[in-house]
Amino acid sequence: GENVEQHPSTLSVQEGDSAVIKCTYSDSASNYFPWYKQELGKRPQLIIDIRSNVGEKKDQRIAVTLNKTAKHFSLHITETQPEDSAVYFCAASKGTSYGKLTFGQGTILTVHP
Amino acid sequence: DAGVIQSPRHEVTEMGQEVTLRCKPISGHDYLFWYRQTMMRGLELLIYFNNNVPIDDSGMPEDRFSAKMPNASFSTLKIQPSEPRDSAVYFCASSDQPGTESNYGYTFGSGTRLTVV
Numbered sequence: 001g002e003n004v005e006q007h008p009s010t011l012s013v014q015e016g017d018s019a020v021i022k023c024t025y026s027d028s029a030s031n032y033f034p035w036y037k038q039e040l041g042k043r044p045q046l047i048i049d050i051r052s053n054v055g056e057k058k059d060q061r062i063a064v065t066l067n068k069t070a071k072h073f074s075l076h077i078t079e080t081q082p083e084d085s086a087v088y089f090c091a092a093s094k095g096t097s098y099g100k101l102t103f104g105q106g107t108i109l110t111v112h113p
Numbered sequence: 114d115a116g117v118i119q120s121p122r123h124e125v126t127e128m129g130q131e132v133t134l135r136c137k138p139i140s141g142h143d144y145l146f147w148y149r150q151t152m153m154r155g156l157e158l159l160i161y162f163n164n165n166v167p168i169d170d171s172g173m174p175e176d177r178f179s180a181k182m183p184n185a186s187f188s189t190l191k192i193q194p195s196e197p198r199d200s201a202v203y204f205c206a207s208s209d210q211p212g213t214e215s216n217y218g219y220t221f222g223s224g225t226r227l228t229v230v
Contacts, residue, residue, distance in 0.1 A: 034219075042223070043204065043221040043222060043223050043224055044156070044204070044221050045221070046219065046220075089155075089156065100146075100158060100161060100169060101146075101158065101219065102158070103155060103156040104155070105155045106155055106156075
């Protein structure tokens with residue numbers, strides 16, 4: 001089955017800096033890659049996603065890049081703010097098993113004021 | 114829409130007791146998923162349904178776990194008998210049909226924090 005590895009497990013940055021979280025996946029048939037943000041004690045919430053026919057997608061301060069050849073994708077957060085502090089999860093799924101997401105282990109992002 | 118609704122929010126039970134977790138998906142969503150979240154294992158998919166039919170239950174840890182979806186608006190996850198190692202946050206999520214641009218991704222419920230003592 002699919003295996004998703006996420007790095008780093010923890011990331012600490014100063015407010016205003018950029019943060020990058022990287023994920024690799026094992027199944028070349030995976031074609032959908034969402035990112036979720038989970039604040040303490042709350043549900044995971046989708047913040048951005050990318051499909052395999054696109055190499056990059058941006059939404060204000062967050063962007064995701066996908067390298068299908070290398071089977072890795074990354075989340076980029078620019079101009080970080082304290083409210084960006086949370087656990088971030090990447091995930092991958094295949095169209096044939098639609099919706100069956102395999103999640104990475106998560107990255108605890110701390111943004112220091 | 115109120116989103117995905119789970120109950121109870123917190124459950125504390127004694128080892129050996131039966132536990133039933135409940136989920137109401139977003140109206141119109143055809144897929145429903147049950148996840149378990151722990152510090153050690155992260156988010157694990159337990160089982161998912163499509164149009165009320167279980168599609169993949171390979172993530173169900175053992176026979177003590179069972180899940181049902183009797184109709185499009187309700188699902189249960191049952192643990193019988195419960196054990197301390199079942200302590201975790203259990204999330205339910207629902208999603209649209211494939212190709213629905215409005216919500217390709219999941220919407221999670223608020224979760225049920227289960228503690229088995």
